[in-house]
Amino acid sequence: MKTRILCVEDEELLLGDIAEELSDEGFETLTATNGKQAIEILKQQSVDLILCDIMMPLVDGPTTMKLVRERLPQHNEVPFIFLTAKATREDILAGKKLGVDDYLTKPIDYDLLLATIRTRLNQVDRIRETNEERLKRIYRSLKDQHPNHKPLSISLIANMEKYILPIERALGELGCLVEFVHESHLAHRKDITEQNDLCFLVYSKQVHFYLNSLIKAGKENGGGRIVLLCKDSVDQSLKDALLELGIGYTIDYPYPPVEIFKIILKTAQGN
Template sequence: MAAKATILCVEDEGYLRQDLREELEEAGYDVLTAPDGKVAIERIGEKRPDLILCDVMMPEMDGLAFLTYIRSAMPALNDVPLIFLTARGMREDIVAGKQMGADDYLTKPVDYDLLLATVDAHLRQVSRVEELNRIRLQQIYQEVKRLRGSKEPLTISIVTGNPKVIAPIRGALLELGCKVRTVPEANLENGGSLFDDDSITILTYSEAVNRYLTRQAGTAGIGTSRRVLLAPPSMSAARKERLLETGLDDFIDYPYKPVDVFKVVMDRLQEVRLPSAQAAG
């Protein structure tokens, strides 16, 4: 059975917030609620929503400020549809909201049949895009393997303290035909030679991983493994810059979607292909 989509409802009027929850839960969705934008950001930290319903006029942080924040500071949510709920259906308000990144507008009082149809349409569109991306990336992967003239799979190690976190990534890589092993982060204390023969090493960020990268600073290029970090949503750009200085090659941002993992695999395959092509020339 497919997992339920999670809807985040941001609405300051308590009775309407409860009505939205009940209607959406009855339609089969998991529902998170928040009375304003600030609390909504906390909810997102607890669980990533698949779609956001958001009032425009709210105290503390209103809908426009919330939209501005998540579109600028939370790039991992760029593909999450945001639908404004507003009592103000003026043309200029709708244009301004869409220019800022809103995906749709619904006016109050809420027509629940229209709301459910709109939510369903946006979620189906996201699913179609994700499936097309997955198919296209698989096609590219197979083509690059053909060009390499080799059937040897990429070897990938995933370092984690919580195997459940990386289960979707591991499944996606196995589906691509990669050879994958899960490495407990405690093994990092043994040194850097653990991964030198891997094509890619994916590290789930933790204090142990941070210490490992710090110890490995300056060793980039000694082995063949491309080092990629699964970055938590709270990681700042400045922190990423410092980690890159240790020899880290790339990041995959939360929520660690398989499509982003596939892109890392494709980059690595292209790196392998380039020396082979130069040698043949």
């Protein structure tokens, strides 16, 4: 899967040049010409890094970052890099206080741009790997403290097993009892969420209808919990309805292992 970068820049020629450069380097690029467009994109799409001009019409760079950090928590770990024609000491201090990760000045030095992007992405990867290992150690310690406690039973529901194979392997390594179920079997196994400690469902039309039937019935999730693995196309109202009913959790694509392990740990602790 390609790394996805959102570039927000009101100079359309420069925006095109940056997008082309990133594409040549193997990145997938989303573009917006102002902060308002960027916010709308981020409501629907997951990204790995955000490049954002400071001075823009409608919504400027600092306001865009503030709105992303406050209102779109799914992007909390996404590196944010400001692009600016002038980076005074005051500008840099203001940005740092808001939480910006880096600054790049115009005219753009593309070698520096690419080096900065790769550095920030590598930092995020290292943090995620560290957090994953920490959560795994906590879970294994919990199992050691309660050796007679049965392993968690988990079902993974999707239309193709390959989409969730990394999750399946990771859960297997933790000692969970993992079962793959094709989404077409949901109609015949409506109690699957009550027969397992956790059910991970990859969003699809069939899964959507299944979850809507639970929502309409006002059914809480019995003995199991649902974790909806959300692609970019998942409607926010469905997420909200699931959470309000207490049915379970939602995790946005690309399904960060850290978020999955947090849920595993909570379930193992009985939370």
